Amino acid sequence: MPNIKELEDFVSQVRRDIVRQVHNVSSGHPGGSLGCTEFFVALYQEVMKRKEGFDMDGKDEDLFFLSNGHISPVFYSVLARSGYFPVDELNTFRKIDSRLQGHPTTHEGLPGIRVASGSLGQGMSVALGAAQTKKLNGDDNLVYSLHGDGELQEGQNWEAIMYAAANKIDNIISTVDLNGQQIDGSTNEVLNLGSVRAKFEAFGWDVLDIEKGNDMEAILEGLKEAKSRTGKGKPVCILLHTIMGHGVDFMMQGHAWHGKAPNDEQLEKALAQNPETLGDY
């Protein structure tokens, strides 16, 4: 049985890391990062099978691909605190000569990153390729991917979604962060996605909702259910209902904090709402 309290403490620390990274360089994307914190912590601390040693050869372990690369602050924090690289390195986020680029990249050799992302809509194709290779290698571990909901406006996703169902890629769990927000406003205002569930289902995916996408127990339960649906001839999609900016009250209204850094005063407020649990870097 997972220790929910421990995971929630982990979440609190990651939220501190997110706002501190972004504040430190006055740039970055805190909103989506905060909204997906529970999901990342659940994946890396509880759900995914990960190899010791971080050799990055992509074999004999579960793989994760972040398609919406702008939420790098949460990715970096969870990777560092899962042992992929020193936690102190979070101090270099977005700075010159850093491995922690504004958007994740393999270019600087940062352990845990398997492909560059940031230009949106490309991650599902890459994840599918990795899933296909797992099948060829007889490697029965899973591939996870995460996508923004606004990101689904990119057409390449639908090429990938069509391919995955047609070719029965059933060793992939793709999660859509359904926070309803993007840079210019709500997804409804910018380009209405309609029913994401109906779209994935029409393409032939097995879809499940995690209605409480910022609730650790609900996420663990949802991921467990998703895992149980793999290997049955259909790719699996999780619709993760989150709140952008979750855990920092003034960042939770709308899309304002998609890509904005807190000032000193706002940082203090944000940190006060997320106690230090594992030690700040």
Next chain:
Amino acid sequence: MKKFTNSGNIDTRSGFGAGMDELGKTHEDVVALCADLTGSLKLNDFEKNHPERFFQTGIAEANMIGMAAGMTIGGKIPYATTFANFATGRVYDQIRQSVAYSGKNVKICASHAGLTLGEDGATHQILEDIGLMKMLPGMTVINPCDFNQTKAATMAIADYDGPVYLRFGRPSVPNFTEKDGKFEIGKALHLVEGSDVTILATGHLVWHALEAAEQLEEKGISAEVINIHTIKPLDEEAILNSVKKTRCVVTCEEHNYLGGLGESVSGVLAKNDPVYQEFVATNDTFGESGTPAELMEKYGLDTKSIVEAVNKVLAKK
């Protein structure tokens, strides 16, 4: 001058197909992806003989490139294939981020490059692909000249770890390089020794360069012909050694002069040994419908155009 024999006209894309079928037997990690152009890319044998390693992506090139990038994770060597136009311009950002910037071992293999695609016209005749690909950091760019060389290049790139753009074509053209010859990435091939002018040619233009050299010889002009099958990394040493002797250059390619082989050569010359250069290339234009021969003549990419360019550069020397 050394003579080359055409062992029979055949398309370079068939060289690719033959290389792939061979690779299927020798390299178990090689996989092929194709966006609904299996026959055009001559992949039928690979598909038949290695069905588990052939991936039909449908008319969805962006997904094909991304999948190819992903397939390298876990150790596969993906060959992503379609027409040159759809393999480069259409998917530039996918190649840039998921392949080149991510340093993935993907081989982008593009048929029907240039004007010689013929009757389909300018929508399909890309003349900008070498430029697009060579500008990507870390990308190797190869444009072999005939069936034998395309087959050899197809096989050689499997043993090189890194992203490659391999460009070939549709029409039947003379096959004159050594059968089962060794292909060394980045190593230019001296075909003809000469002393008056250096002709640097790539792809389909290599045969025309040889024909031009013969015609020039009859007029008492000694042309050195070098086959630049690898545009990036460019064999600078071979180029500079040749111009040291000849003091002038003609570059020949089935591509826009902007961004092509000629421009890469100009950069090397300007930095090291500036000499006059003429460009046999398209002149910042789109193509059009027509037979390959008609198009090569109209756009100044045939043997006659190379002879004229040589005369022009010699007059300046």
